[in-house]
Amino acid sequence: MKKYILVIAPIFTLLLLASNLNAQNIELLQKGKPTSIRGLSVVDDNTAWVSGSRGTIAITNDGGKTWDWKQVKGFEKSDFRDIEAFSSKEAIIMSSGTPAFILKTTDGGENWQVKYKNTDTAYFFDAMDFVGKKHGLVLGDPIKGKFVLMETNDGGETWNPFKNPPDALPGEAAFAASGTCLRISATTIEIVTGGAVARHLITFSTEKKWYYVYLPVKQGKSSQGAFSLDGFVYVGGDYSNDKSADSIASYYDPAIVSIKNGYIASHQGPSGFQSCVESISTGTYLSTGTPGSNISNDGGKTWSKIDDVSYNVCRKAKKGKLVLLAGDGGKIGIFKP
16 A cells, blocks of 8 residues: 555646646736836736836736826837836836936826936946835946946935946846846845846845856857846846747755855756746746746746746736736736736
8 A cells, every 4th residue: 555655646746736837827918009018016916017118107006907008208219128116106117228217206107207317328227126115226238347226215316326336247238128137135236147148246235345156047149148037046048049948047056155156057947038037935936038938836946838928027016916927019917826
């Protein structure tokens, strides 16, 4: 009897895992808008904002069922690649390209105030992140060997250059693909890069130095590298060859003492280029890109494809369980665990 139990147990485990994967899916909520969405901020289980090309923003207050779409007046040609929302009334948007803009609304997107403008063509903003409502950073491509970092400590009212930006190697840049190549917390600032090299750049609040670590993802061309990070997981690839599943994802094992050798390529990666990764629960990560979306239930070690629809970004509610995705053509989806 015992030997049959031993045989049945692993089979049951495999069936249970397969059942869980099948249960995880993405439902398309919205499409058919003339905008490419890359900015997404989910406040809670009711409120979320998106931003994109053609000066477009949209807000939902019913968990994604309906959306109020707007073009920001005077910014119809701007590409708002990232957005940070704090409530149904207050949000900040960042534009990529020239001029580089940061705008803020306090009335649900009806009116926007310019809080930062730079007409220098060298400036190209890639991502924005906040910890709390006051402290935020905007990341831009390197100028004169240094990544651009703009900082606010008053909720986006004023922006100033960060005092200690990280160094950049020749041909290295960040990707304005999903607003998630930059992540900040109360204790760290983290950036992932691509192009000539793919690296993880990290600084701790207790130190003044930056650590620079090469990531085991595809790199070497302007279309390749690490596009997104969350927690200890990193995704990317080659957007010009998005079906290639070679060297797409990696993870960091904190059990390995050295920060430089703890980065490991995923044993089974996502099925093609991924522009965003998001932690949706302990050990579980959702990633998405133009070839579809993938899920990892083991901290980024192995991945399984759950959807074929193209999205650019996926984000989880800051307070709550709502997980949304967004992409080209005004496409918005919801993750069903």
